[in-house]
Amino acid sequence: MTKSADKKAKRSAENRRRAPSQARSRATVEAILTATAQILSREGPDAATTKAIAARAGVSIGSLYQYFGGLDEIIDTLARRHVDEMRAVLSDALAELIRLPIDEAVPRLMQAMITSHQVDPTLDHVLHRLQPMQDGTIMDEFRDFSATVAAAALRSHPDVEVDDPELVGAFLTEAVGGVLKETLRRFPERLEDPTLERALCDLVLGFLARQRRDA
Amino acid sequence: MTKSADKKAKRSAENRRRAPSQARSRATVEAILTATAQILSREGPDAATTKAIAARAGVSIGSLYQYFGGLDEIIDTLARRHVDEMRAVLSDALAELIRLPIDEAVPRLMQAMITSHQVDPTLDHVLHRLQPMQDGTIMDEFRDFSATVAAAALRSHPDVEVDDPELVGAFLTEAVGGVLKETLRRFPERLEDPTLERALCDLVLGFLARQRRDA
């Protein structure tokens, strides 16, 4: 029931949506997105109603529906921006990574992972919860991207020996991601802590060392 | 608004709730909980409305509210049972763990972690999403328990050298838990795969080996 209703809303919505052309309306769109992010972070998903968003953004409900097909579309747009930002942060620290030996490449990668998770841990957490239950959601894209990066790093380093870089990349991404997601949300002060980076490096390098031994 | 309303509902609810004394009503309670678990797993959180639960359980809405203060209380009860079950599975494989050397203790622990995550990965995932945003929810209890177990294991093994067993235990729990949560939900067939257990062991033992080297 809810899902079919959502789909209907989205369809008729995307058609009705108007692309903002003047500066005023562009500001409105930004205000709506900012307001949504604030409410989600500070008050949680249940507080993010259309009325609350419009009120905090300082616009009317009507304006909200002039540029977004509905609440879901606002959240999707926010999620899109968020993952793009995280992905960009990770990409930045990636260029010369292939040329470094693994003992130096991993610390850089871990640092990049930490930085990308620092973008907005609270919002990240809420957005993950708001995604539909299926796989392949917008928020999944960052994990998939990280896994691809990790696999490429493993593949391009002859000093590591794993027989399935894709699988190992995904595995290590989950391990590192699991630590970062929870740690950053619950103890944000530890984000700056160099201990965290070293621990993550030990985790990855220790694992790779044992893989080498096995082969 | 929502939160204070929830609290109010819960209060007046717990008072109104009747403890089932006859076999018939105990069956009703079970039917409600089973129905809720099924709907949550198969159709997702949005489908778990009071009406849908009552319908699937084959009871009336009235009966539902005779034994539960509301939807939240049903879900809390379900969460409580779920974590208790996971915790029990983990506890079982724990007795003689302290006496084994770390190279044998870790595989057993990993096996126990895998088994406990096999209880009901899908339900686990949904229940996590349904918890309030705060810390210290019912669903958090399993992670905290795992971290305590890990810390105890580290502390009682003289062949590992970590200066903060609590912290390292939490760290490793997040890493292992991160892998298991995602892997088991997306690729349940890999749960039986011995590769998973070996990979987790390598992760933990590799990390500990590097810690030892540092000290």
Add this chain to the structure above:
DNA sequence: AAAAAACATGAGCTTATGCTCAGATAATGT
């Protein structure tokens, strides 16, 4: 057998959320 207690029912109330629409205001074009 009668009374009391436990259990079950479901129509319908309340509330709140997502969303529409007819009309007002501002910017832009001619």
Add this chain to the structure above:
DNA sequence: ACATTATCTGAGCATAAGCTCATGTTTTTT
């Protein structure tokens, strides 16, 4: 100056979810 297009407004509609309560049924007690 006028017309057109873009933007904004907010009262109110439709919907659905949580929940109540008066009534009926079954079980237990006396």
